[in-house]
Amino acid sequence: MxxxxxxxxxxxxxxxxxxxxxxxxxxxxxxxxxxxxxxxxxxxxxxxxxxxxxxxxxxxxxxxxxxxxxxxxxxxxxxxxxxxxxxxxxxxxxxxxxxxxxxxxxxxxxxxxxxxxxxxxxxxxxxxxxxxxxxxxxxxxxxxxxxxxxxxxxxxxxxxxxxxxxxxxxxxxxxxxxxxxxxxxxxxxxxxxxxxxxxxxxxxxxxxxxxxxxxxxxxxxxxxxxxxxxxxxxxxxxxxxxxxxxxxxxxxxxxxxxxxxxxxxxxxxxxxxxxxxxxxxxxxxxxxxxxxxxxxxxxxxxxxxxxxxxxxxxxxxxxxxxxxxxxxxxxxxxxxxxxxxxxxxxxxxxxxxxxxxxxxxxxxxxxxxxxxxGYLDEDGFLFLCDRRTDLIISGGVNIYPAEIEAALLEHPAVADVAVIGAPDEEWGHNVVALVEPAEGVTPGPELTEELLAHCAPRIARFKHPKVIEYREQLPRTPTGKLSRSKVRQEYLDAR
Missing domain, CATH: 3.40.50.12780 (ANL, N-terminal domain)
Structure with missing residues (x-):
């Protein structure tokens, strides 16, 4: 037919x-x-x-x-x-x-x-x-x-x-x-x-x-x-x-x-x-x-x-x-x-x-x-920075969590990651990365140092997480969307 x-x-x-x-x-x-x-x-x-x-x-x-x-x-x-x-x-x-x-x-x-x-x-x-x-x-x-x-x-x-x-x-x-x-x-x-x-x-x-x-x-x-x-x-x-x-x-x-x-x-x-x-x-x-x-x-x-x-x-x-x-x-x-x-x-x-x-x-x-x-290039192609609601402003500078997450996800020890902004009296917000380690990876200070070193050639220093914490599992929707709002609320509630 x-x-x-x-x-x-x-x-x-x-x-x-x-x-x-x-x-x-x-x-x-x-x-x-x-x-x-x-x-x-x-x-x-x-x-x-x-x-x-x-x-x-x-x-x-x-x-x-x-x-x-x-x-x-x-x-x-x-x-x-x-x-x-x-x-x-x-x-x-x-x-x-x-x-x-x-x-x-x-x-x-x-x-x-x-x-x-x-x-x-x-x-x-x-x-x-x-x-x-x-x-x-x-x-x-x-x-x-x-x-x-x-x-x-x-x-x-x-x-x-x-x-x-x-x-x-x-x-x-x-x-x-x-x-x-x-x-x-x-x-x-x-x-x-x-x-x-x-x-x-x-x-x-x-x-x-x-x-x-x-x-x-x-x-x-x-x-x-x-x-x-x-x-x-x-x-x-x-x-x-x-x-x-x-x-x-x-x-x-x-x-x-x-x-x-x-x-x-x-x-x-x-x-x-x-x-x-x-x-x-x-x-x-x-x-x-x-x-x-x-x-x-x-x-x-x-x-x-x-x-x-x-x-x-x-x-x-x-x-x-x-x-x-x-x-x-x-x-x-x-x-x-x-x-x-x-x-x-x-x-x-x-x-x-x-x-x-x-x-x-x-x-x-x-x-x-x-x-x-986001922004359009000269040929009309769109490049996204992040959700407006997820934007982190630290020291008056716009920081996009998705960019930091992408850098951290390139490391083989990272199964998943959520980057959020945590309130800070001096800077307005600090960058916090909540990392779900890959199977078999033990989280700790050594891994934190390794992840920060991994970020160095990939993103500017002012974008580096001030805090890296580890989670067994991060909340995602069944279609794979990261629920940053839920992550952020859980992090703030814990404090």
Missing amino acids: DISQSPGFYAIAQADPDRVAVIDTDGSRTTYGELLALVNQVSHGLRGRGLGTGDVVAGVLPNGLDQVIMLMATGQIGLYYVPINWHLAAPEIDYIVKDSEARLVVTSREYAVPGGETGTAGLAEGQPVTAPADRTAGAVMWYTSGTTGRPKGVQRALPGAEPEAIVPLYTWFLGEVVDLKPGDGVHLVTSPMYHSSPCAHTQFALHFGHTVVIAPRFEPEIVLELIERYRVTNAMMVPTMFHRMLQLPAEVRQRHDLSSLQQVIHTAAACPVAVKQGIMDWWGPVLYEYYGSTESTIAFSVKPHDWLARPGTVGRPAPTFEAKIFDDDGAELPPGEPGLVYVKSSLGKFEYRKDPAKTAASMRGEWYAPGDI
């Missing part, structure tokens, strides 16, 4: 029902035809519960077939779907359910929610496998944690058209940004699908006609084995995963055939130059990076060879996007001068659900600020 001009999952499933759509965490396979039948049944089941266009459905579901079914079912009957982090405590889940005004919660036995529908089987039971009438595109509404306060739903207007009408725009965009094309690709899911990028890439993979392989969890050797076994062509990962894979013994790394990889897309956090270079030395020039947020979507992107020519960049504005760098007073800054990054796009605006004040506070006219400090 030629799907070079594929209109998306729903049409592919009708034309090529035997194509494998999903390989679940237990290795079970579901074809496109089987998946479409389940999606249609659940669509009828949702309508049978009285849900109509614009209503909200929440899902507290692990990565797996049920999560995929909910994405594609809500996506063809005009519903907003809210994937909820199953790691949250019951009151946190309850808050999102109430704030989103979800009329139904689909859950699992493992992450049961009182009053929730357990799995999709109940919704599908007894329902026809034919397509529902009056199909219209839905949307995913992700809740972002933000830097302060409770999370808010990022909501966009529904398109008001059949899914087939809008899919080509998104597949074109992904093709431009990361060279993904329709065909016989295999996509590997390595991160929880309650986060925006893993969730979106799962949908895109099905619209491209690819097979979605869902990893049971992220473990370096498990991921390498899955890539080899299923001849994975594309995946979405985060920098922490790269760092952990590079720490594998050389004989383990060389054991697996990774030659099928064509695009490994990374986002969610800054990737140290040495880590990204190490992966490309191993896997070849297959790393595609994009930078954005749940609110802005993919605002900047860079392909492998452009990054190799400009190590450290997160790319130029993606198609339909514009970018500017402003200072605190709203004046536009010239190339090379760091300031707050702002972006705008013609693809459509977002709003925080039921919070127009927060929506307005994140904007400067038509321009949205993701919250990062």
Whole structure:
């Protein structure tokens, strides 16, 4: 079947029902035809519960077939779907359910929610496998944690058209940004699908006609084995995963055939130059990076060879996007001068659900600020410095934690590191590095001296940590984002 001009999952499933759509965490396979039948049944089941266009459905579901079914079912009957982090405590889940005004919660036995529908089987039971009438595109509404306060739903207007009408725009965009094309690709899911990028890439993979392989969890050797076994062509990962894979013994790394990889897309956090270079030395020039947020979507992107020519960049504005760098007073800054990054796009605006004040506070006219400090070079490539909220000002000088973390991560004794600013009466803030030692490494004064010596040729002396302390494990989100705010609070509380 030629799907070079594929209109998306729903049409592919009708034309090529035997194509494998999903390989679940237990290795079970579901074809496109089987998946479409389940999606249609659940669509009828949702309508049978009285849900109509614009209503909200929440899902507290692990990565797996049920999560995929909910994405594609809500996506063809005009519903907003809210994937909820199953790691949250019951009151946190309850808050999102109430704030989103979800009329139904689909859950699992493992992450049961009182009053929730357990799995999709109940919704599908007894329902026809034919397509529902009056199909219209839905949307995913992700809740972002933000830097302060409770999370808010990022909501966009529904398109008001059949899914087939809008899919080509998104597949074109992904093709431009990361060279993904329709065909016989295999996509590997390595991160929880309650986060925006893993969730979106799962949908895109099905619209491209690819097979979605869902990893049971992220473990370096498990991921390498899955890539080899299923001849994975594309995946979405985060920098922490790269760092952990590079720490594998050389004989383990060389054991697996990774030659099928064509695009490994990374986002969610800054990737140290040495880590990204190490992966490309191993896997070849297959790393595609994009930078954005749940609110802005993919605002900047860079392909492998452009990054190799400009190590450290997160790319130029993606198609339909514009970018500017402003200072605190709203004046536009010239190339090379760091300031707050702002972006705008013609693809459509977002709003925080039921919070127009927060929506307005994140904007400067038509321009949205993701919250990062960076600068553009003469050719329009963006280089990020750090999150504005994580900036350390010591002695009146701006210090970016990500730069110090990148330097320390190059040392083989460092498994993970978080750099924060601790209040100091004289300097304003001191640089503190909290280090998670690599396996088998004993922390102590000798290691501290070694790490400071390691920093000397890499970063200026005023950026060196004044304090280095050691931790058994640093808090990261399931997608690999370092929670500096949590690290900082724990450090200050201990004092």
